Amino acid sequence: MSFLLSCPNCGPRDVNEFHYQGEVTRRPGADPTLRELTEYVYFRDNVAGIQREWWYHRAGCGSWFLAERDTRTNEVLQTELPPRSDAGAAAPSEVAVPDTPAV
Ligand SMILES: [Zn+2]
Numbered sequence: 001m002s003f004l005l006s007c008p009n010c011g012p013r014d015v016n017e018f019h020y021q022g023e024v025t026r027r028p029g030a031d032p033t034l035r036e037l038t039e040y041v042y043f044r045d046n047v048a049g050i051q052r053e054w055w056y057h058r059a060g061c062g063s064w065f066l067a068e069r070d071t072r073t074n075e076v077l078q079t080e081l082p083p084r085s086d087a088g089a090a091a092p093s094e095v096a097v098p099d100t101p102a103v
Helices: 033-043
Strands: 005-009 011-013 019-023 049-057 064-070 078-082
Touching: 005 078
Parallel strands: none
Antiparallel strands: 005 011, 019 049, 049 064, 064 078
16 A cells, blocks of 8 residues: 655655654653553554554655554644754653664
């Protein structure tokens, strides 16, 4: 299946130019329980509907960005660069940029 995904830097491109990293997760607090850690590492919501997720433009600018995608239709509603930790506007501790995948 193919669809267009709009990189915040490069514009609309074929989805095969990108790497899907999964849904956005929330890191547990500073002193998490074993259950909180287990849920963070192993469990995902896997919604049938609009999901916020990480994408990497591997065949383009090499940027990580966030997308809101309807998992039922692959319609991409919005893409944006992640909030910068020094911007202070968002909650960067809740948005961890994943490691760059090996290509
Ligand atoms: Zn790009």
